[in-house]
Amino acid sequence: MKYVIVLCDGMADEPIQELGGRTPLEAAATPNMDRFAQDSEIGMVRTVPEGMAPGSDTANLSVIGYDPQKYYTGRSPLEALSIGVDMEPTDVSFRCNIVTLTEDEQAYEDRVIIDHSSDEISTEDAAVLVEALKDGLKKDGYEFYVGTSYRHLLIWKNGEILELTPPHDILTRRIGEYLPKDNVLREMMEKSYQILSNHPLNLERKKKGLNPANSAWFWGAGTRPMLASFEEKNKKKGAMISAVDLLKGIAVGAGMQNIYVEGANGGLHTNYAGKAQAAVDALTKDGCDFAYIHIEAPDEMGHQGNVQNKIKSIENIDSYIIGPVAESLKNAGEDFRMLVLPDHPTPISVRTHTGEPVPYMLYDSRKAENGMETYDEKAASKTGIRVEEGYTLIDHLFENRRTTC
Template sequence: MKYCIIVPDGMADYPIDKLSGRTPVETARTPNLDFLAQNGQLGVVRTIPGGFPAGSDVANLTLLGYDPREYYSGRAPLEAASIGIKLGDDDWAFRCNFITASEDTLEDFCAGHIKTDEASVLIKLLNDHLSNDIIHFYPGKSYRHIMVYRGSQKMDAKCFPPHDIMGQSIQKHLPKGHGSEILTDLMERSRTFLSNHDINKVRIDLEENPANMIWLWGQGHRPKMPTFKERFNLTGAVITAVDLIKGIACYLGWDIIHVPGATGYLDTNYANKGHYAIQALETHDVVLIHIEAPDEAGHEGNVHEKVQAIEQVDCKIIGPVLEAKSKFRDLRILVLPDHYTPIVKRTHTPESVPFAAYGAGIEKGIGLPYSEANAHASGLHIKEGHRLIEHLISGSFR
C-alpha cells in the first residue's frame, strides 16, 4: 500500500462577502479534490488540541500521528533540525523573523519576503554585534531564521507570533516572563544595526519593506519522539519548501525531496511538486506534499491569490497524483489543510479542518463535493486528530 498526503497549508476559510458568501475552496475550480470527496470519505478532523496554539507545527505533528500533548516542545527546535543545528538537551531554540517595524508598529511579519541572500548578510551582521558564548544566530530562508540560547537562564517567556500582531503595537507584544529581558534586549538592539545597513537602505529606495528588526518567538527544547518507522513500520518522504515541515521530517526519519522551483510562496512550482511526489512513491510508503501558498495568501488577506493557489494545487498536484493511481495498484490519497487561515483574520484559527480520503479499500461516504460546510455536515468528525493517520493506514474511517 502507498499513501500520499497532500497538505495545502491554511486552505480552509470562512464564507467571504466578496465571493458571494462562499469560501475560497467553494469558489475555486477543484474537480480532482471534489472527485476524492465524492468517491471516498469526507469529514473533519481536529488538528489543534485544546490549549495549543493554532500553528503548523502542532497541526502537522497531529496529522502525522504524533499527539502534541506528548511530543510537542516548540516550533523553533523543529525548524532548527531542518537546517542542521544540533541542540543540546538544555538549549533553547527560537524562531527569529526579520520583520518591518515602523516606530511602535509591526508593519510586516516577513519584511517583504526578503531574499535569502540578503537575509544571510543580515544574519552575519547580527552575529557580529549580538552573539556571544551563549547566543548565536543561524541563517534559514527568506525571513525565517533561528537563534539558539545556550545559557542557564530559563527562557519560557510568553512570546507572540509576529503574523498574529500585524499592524499592532510592538511594545505591548514584547516577550513577558522568564528570559524576557534578554529577548527584548536582543530585539531592540537589532533595530539599531539593521536599520542602518545598506541592504535596508536599498530596499527602502526600491519601495520594498526593510528587514529592520528581529522578532524572537516559538521557543523550545529538542523534542524526543520515535521515528515514523518505529511507530508505523512505514518509510516516508516529504516535499516542502518550509523549514518547519522539513524539521518534522528529520525527527520522523523521513527523506526530504528537494524540488526545483519550490519556494514556499505563491510562485512555487506546483507541477514539479506533483511530479517529484509520484517519483518518490516508487521508493517510499508515505509521501507528504506540503504547499504553503494558500496560507501565505490568507496571511496577506489576498482572496484572489488564495483561490488561485487552491486551483493550482488541484490541477497540478492532486490531479497527477490521482492519475498515478493506475501506476500504483494500492494507493490511498488524503487531502487536508493543517489549519484554517481565514482571509478576514489573516492568521491561523483552531477549528477542525475538512479532509478527503480516497483510494484502495476506502468506502464511499456521503458523496458530496469538498467544502468546509459539506465536511462538517458529513457526520464524520475525528476529534483525536493524531488518530487520523491510523484510519488512513487501516482504510476504515468509521
C-alpha cells in the same frame, strides 16, 4: 499500496462576504478535488487539541500521527532539526523572524508590525541580514543560524523558555505590548532595528518598493524534541516534500526522508509541479510507501489577507498536485489512498491561525465511497463524520487499528 497526504497549509477559512458567503476553498475552481470528492470519505478533523496554540507545529505533528500533547516542545526546536543544529538538552531555541516594522516613529516600542515575512524575502537576501545580526548582536551564549526566507533561529545556551508572541498574530499593531519581558532578547530586538533599517540591502529593497526587512522578532521557544520513528511506528517508509524547516525538521525527528525540490520556496510562486513529481518519484522509483506533500502558500496568503491569491494557491494545488499525482500513480499501476486537508484554518478575516476543526477528504483508488459534490468546509461539516483526535487520522489513512502514539 501507496499513501499520500496533500497538506494545504492554512487552507480552511470562513465564509467571506466578497465571495458571496463562500470560503476561498468553495470559491476556487478545483475540478480534481470535486471529482475525487464524489468518491471519497469527507469529514472534519480536530488537528489542534483544545487548549493548545494553533499553528503548523502542533497541527502538522497531529496530521503525521504524533499527539502534540505528548511530543510538542515548541516550534523552533523542530526547525532546528532541519537547520542541522545539534541542541543540548539545556539549550532553548527561538524562531527569529525578519519582519517589517514601520519606520516613522521615534521609539522602537511605538513602531507597528506590518509584515511578518518582509514580503516573503528570499533566503539569499535574508542570509546577508542574519550575518549582519550575528556580527552586531554578538553575545556569549547566544548563536544565530540561517533558516529559510524570513524564518531563522536563535539558540540560547542554558536558556529559559519564554512566552513570546508570534508576529503573524499582531499584524498592524503597535509592538510595545508584545516585546519580550527578558531584557537581553528585548535589547537584541531593538538593536536589530538599528542594524537592519539602514542596511544597504534594505535601502535597495525600499527603492524597489519592497518592505524592508528591518527587525528581528523572537518567538516559538522550546527545547529539543524526541519523536518516535515514523517507520517503526507505521511500518511504512515515508518521504517529506516541503519548503519550510518546520516540516523538514519534523521529518528529521521522525526519521523520514526529506526530498529537496528546486524552486520550492514556501510562497505563492513555489514549484507545485516539481513537488508533485518528487512525490511520484519517491513512491514509484525510490521505494517509499508514503509521501507527505506540504504546501505553505494558502497559509501565507491568509496571513497577507489576500483572498484572490489564497484562491489561486488552492487552484494551483488542485491542478498541479492533486490531479497529476493521482494520474501518475494510476498510470504507474499503483493503488493508492490520498488524504487532502489543511493543518489549521488561517481565515482571511483574522489573518492568523485558528484552532477550529478542518475539512478532510480521503480518497481510495480501489473503491468509491458515498462522497459529496464538493470538498470544502460546508460539505465536510454536513457529513457528520468527525475525528476528534487528529493524530489518529493517519491510522485511518493506513487502514491500521488505532495506536496511542
